[in-house]
Amino acid sequence: MTDFLSDYGVVFALLCAAAAIVYGLLTTRWLLAQPAGNDQMRAISAAVQEGASAYLRRQYSIIGAVGLVLAVLLGVALEAQGANGLQVAIGFVIGGTLSGAAGFIGMNVSVRANARVAEQARRGVAAALSVAFKGGAVTGLLVAGLALLGVAGYYGVLLLAGVDEKDAVDALVGLGFGGSLISVFARLGGGIFTKAADVGADLVGKIEAGIPEDDPRNPAVIADNVGDNVGDCAGMAADLFETYAVTAVAVMLLGVLTFSQTTQAAVYPLVVGGVSLIASIIGTFAVRTRNDNVERALYKGLITSGVLSAVAFLPVSHWLMGDLSFRPDASSLLKGSGGVPTATELWLCTLIGVAVTAGLFIITDYYTSTRFRPVRTIAHASQTGHATNIIQGLAQGFQATAAPAILIAVAIIAAHALGGLYGIGVAVMAQLSLTGLIVALDAFGPITDNAGGIAEMADLPDSVRNVTDPLDAVGNTTKAVTKGYAIGSAVLAALVLFAAFVEELRTEAAKTPGAERITSGSFDISQPEVLVGLLIGGMMVYLFASLAIEAVGRAGGAVVEEVRRQFREKPGIMDRTEKPDYGRAVAIVTAAAQREMILPALIPILVPLVVGLLSYKALGGLLIGVIIVGFFAAVSMTSGGGAWDNAKKLIEDGEFGGKGSEAHAASVTGDTVGDPYKDTAGPAINPMIKVANIVALLIIPFLV
């Protein structure tokens, strides 16, 4: 097995990826065979599908244009420096295309699953859960499967073409960049779309016109439903595609730079990814409920897949990494205790990755669930008004960063002691082995949310909403919890990218006459250039978040005006004699989201480029500044936002005054403030962190 895996590890990974993709296709077929409800339901679902397609077409054509320009620039500039620019550019196109494909397919499944979930909800929770979860699982398995397919496939093709292992891995960095680029656009565009539509629909519909949420008379109601899909589903899919691909590449790179056994080192992360894809497929079958405990059923799937992966990693580690030695120039990558890590130690690193995932789940759940103190204190503070609700939410968001920070700190120290910087990479790779099921849990949210909307708009009996509403509530929790996972893994992945950046820079500098001054001790925080880099990195995060939040405000304002215009010009809408023009509202939010996403998306590309060309030391500081400041900003935003959301839910469930009370009004304010926090700025920081780090990796030839 040892020889087989090191010889055919790439093939093994490709087979696992193929299995995930086949699972996705079969499940899609099963899903489409489910009844899609009555004509009205089909019509609504079709409108959402149409809006989502229109959005994605526009999004991809803009990103495609930006991407093409970047691919050409990248290829030409790197070739001019004597680096293998063509291979990087091809990798970039592959990464971008696959990331886009994952989002596209996943979203197309989600927007078809919605009506089917609503229809199954007539038959009870178990039936509705099955369809909703499988809709999410398609996206999840495709994300992980396509990412592994891209990385392993392109790597294999390059090897077959006679490229050596190190150069092949370098070309994979381009692939990671392609995925990251799509991801930052998808997170920003989707995040701006979903919250602009949401805020716009609520402000005019609920507050000015006094019609309930999801009322078909609201011209922005379809846009709101489209937004759930493009934000949570396509955005999260692109985000985790990118984290997965980028981490695999960074760990391969670190491995090739660290160990003499380059073949095994390059293949190990791919095989780890492969076995966990199989574990994820098995995990999906564990999601079933007899007693209607949806949350438990979902977590059962996750735990099954996590335990299976953890067990499988042991033989894989021994087969591939049983007999390692360091490259002579890799001394800075020593593990904490000195010496070469053993296979068992690397396996323990994978366990750390799985444990971090579990820890992040528990911590985020504590800070965002209605059962615990943080959300309850926000609901309680709502009784004294809007301001106290906001203050308490901000305070809880801040506090929610402490435990994840300590968890990640402990994980870094432990993984480093066991396996050096490479060990940290292995831990992150193991953490990402759960990506398939995590994305499934996340995509589950918008599907059930949409199903509830369709039930409302199609006037289905109350019994249907009584099934979709609790499913939706679970979706809110899983959405919050998966965001905690996404930011945690993003930060760890970015640290691995940074380690790869430092090693690659050091290795390249050692080869270049006159550049020997660049050593692994070059990024000392007592050096002014590094400090300045840290400041600029932190500034990028705050500026990015500020622009993203402001963009939601502006795009939301455009929706408000459009909805008001339709109410004014089509007075028949309110008494249902005229139909609102849903398409126009979708078109307006789409255009606004595309316009607004460009400027913030350029920050993580251009700033590292400019700073890097001025000073590589400042660039190093910048990368860590982005990671550290980004971590705290993103966690406080996503946890704070989730807590505000559920504080409102708690009050709507009758506590602290219940619906219609002053406390409820205050909690609605908190929820609205939390929206751009948790669904736009916070999640968009994840890919932003990694784009900055991968841009740094790409421009190394210009730094030495």
Next chain:
Amino acid sequence: MTDFLSDYGVVFALLCAAAAIVYGLLTTRWLLAQPAGNDQMRAISAAVQEGASAYLRRQYSIIGAVGLVLAVLLGVALEAQGANGLQVAIGFVIGGTLSGAAGFIGMNVSVRANARVAEQARRGVAAALSVAFKGGAVTGLLVAGLALLGVAGYYGVLLLAGVDEKDAVDALVGLGFGGSLISVFARLGGGIFTKAADVGADLVGKIEAGIPEDDPRNPAVIADNVGDNVGDCAGMAADLFETYAVTAVAVMLLGVLTFSQTTQAAVYPLVVGGVSLIASIIGTFAVRTRNDNVERALYKGLITSGVLSAVAFLPVSHWLMGDLSFRPDASSLLKGSGGVPTATELWLCTLIGVAVTAGLFIITDYYTSTRFRPVRTIAHASQTGHATNIIQGLAQGFQATAAPAILIAVAIIAAHALGGLYGIGVAVMAQLSLTGLIVALDAFGPITDNAGGIAEMADLPDSVRNVTDPLDAVGNTTKAVTKGYAIGSAVLAALVLFAAFVEELRTEAAKTPGAERITSGSFDISQPEVLVGLLIGGMMVYLFASLAIEAVGRAGGAVVEEVRRQFREKPGIMDRTEKPDYGRAVAIVTAAAQREMILPALIPILVPLVVGLLSYKALGGLLIGVIIVGFFAAVSMTSGGGAWDNAKKLIEDGEFGGKGSEAHAASVTGDTVGDPYKDTAGPAINPMIKVANIVALLIIPFLV
């Protein structure tokens, strides 16, 4: 002059400090000679004085107890390590006592100036401005004067006692710690007090009982007025006392570690501080207005003092630092371009410090003044409700960090290129040369605010409020702008402290067998321990802010209950037949503030201690993590809070719907959210950053 200054620099600094203190005493006498108004005004002012004294007595007795324990622990622990623990402990007591004295005297003057300003307001803006500004100037000059007196005096005494220069400077670190400790308690206790009283008074008084602000029927009205003094006046005084003292000590330490000419290097920052004190005294005389343009008059004083200082720094630099050479082991402190800085280069560094102050003023003014886009967009967003006001305020707060970050980054690079790490220190020392006038501008705020309150409570004619209201508005702007200065100088001072920490650690390690592994390249960000330190440092900031904000909520709740109780049990209050018990409200906020300040204040003391004993690398990362993350958190909070405040003012001045509109209600929410941001958590981060860094300096003997 050259010889005189290096021989008698300490005496010169002491003479300048004495001049500032004499100015303070004479101005106080002049102030107390002004008429204090009618009996009612005197009675109100006396109630505020009594409350403030009660608060300070309690505050100082608690800090005194904590301080005594710390002094003994510090002294014993350091002596046990063979360091000069007794001298450090004595320095600690001196620093704490002087910082406390500055706050105590300043606040006693402020609470006596309030009624006198109200009385002078009968005679017009110019007369009221004169009294209010001089009240602030007493605090300002005393802060800078006592800080210089303490540092130069204790240093001189130690030299006279035969202690060598390096050991004397080490003992001064203890003095800095004493000041810092008082400062973090003063900022937290004062910040919690002022906002709890404010929120509590408003929630029950304005909203529930429907009585206007500053109405004497509100039992919390005196507490509210006391709060303005203990928060803005005593808190800011302690904060800048500490920044001033700590920076002087850190620059002395860097100088002694850097240059062979230890005498000149140690004396230079003291002389710089001395001449700028004289410039500050002259500056106070430039504050006068003929055309009632208050802001212009205040800034004229600041500019006068800045220009005079900048000019005077040139000969001082040449006299003292004209002929420098490096210590043989100080190579890591080389200036950016290599070589020893010249006197002119060091003078240019002082200009950078003055320029940073000017830049921070302009930037903060842009983000918090009603004249510019940020505040106007928040006011505009208030029209669509509470949530959009909050979202816009948060976005603007985030954005307000970008320009200061770039400004500070440029300053670091420029000062380093001219004078190395020592040059950065010189720039900060020059920046702090304006402390006297800055504190005066800040203390001006609560004095005029109180004057307005007294005018309201004592039923003075409208003409008086027409004078105090615009003065109060100017006070709001100067308060916001001086906060931008305080955080900017705190960050730069902390960076200098960090540089001193690294150099001292390196120097001590070089002397200690077995500790040679500690070099100035030890804090590379690619090392896991440093990364973990950065994470923990960031976490400290978020946890600290979260605890501080929550504390305001809890203490405010206690005030609400007390005010409700008094209204219930003394029904005569509302028809003015019964007098509310002001003292009880003050006592309750005092107790709550003292209780709540302890836990957050322990964070910057205990966390660095524990982390440092585990790993000095992690400690280095922690210090930078606190500085970087703290900078962004503090700037976004203070600027965002100031912008919310002024957005409300803009609406109250009649724009976007004016008083009583929906937009006004939303803007009040924003202002209330901004209160704990800008007056509690944000400003308390300044001393917190420095306490962490100075604790690190103190525990160096335990690290090597």
